[in-house]
Amino acid sequence: DADVTQTPRNRITKTGKRIMLECSQTKGHDRMYWYRQDPGLGLRLIYYSFDVKDINKGEISDGYSVSRQAQAKFSLSLESAIPNQTALYFCATAGQDEKLFFGSGTQLSVL
């Protein structure tokens, strides 16, 4: 089983819809992250959490929200999806050494 599991793997939705991407991890790490990947832009940090009661905005948090339901679970929501949120989304987890373990990604298309 994967250390970091993301669901769904692929999602197509329409403008204005609310979408939730889910992430769970079995590494036992406190730190969890959501990144988005766009061609030519690399990975950009959306939100991160250093423990269950901690939520922090990354560099591109507008239009997104997160929930840390448990140490192992960290979900990302798009409140009202728009086409420029079409991207590949990655969840990751890390220990104190900041070495990231990534999920397989969710390809989101907003029409």
Add this chain to the structure above:
Amino acid sequence: AQSVAQPEDQVNVAEGNPLTVKCTYSVSGNPYLFWYVQYPNRGLQFLLKYITGDNLVKGSYGFEAEFNKSQTSFHLKKPSALVSDSALYFCAVSSHSGYSTLTFGKGTMLLVSP
């Protein structure tokens, strides 16, 4: 603010030849430096990291990277490239402050030809 520059969008090398993927960084204080690799339709995988100590860091799949503080660089190298090394490579930096986050470069596509 911390940042990473990967000046080459793509690097082409023939199988068996040495390869270098360049990375320079900007960060306050001592850096944590990382290289990750992404194969098609996969998440990123950790290759190696520099925290402190020896400037030459060895990692997975025969890759190594050299930390150069004066040039603020952390270039990825491999003595003999394989076709299977073809992938997207990301350099990343954090400020080693305990509660920092990783900032990634834009990525360099490595293409190894037979």
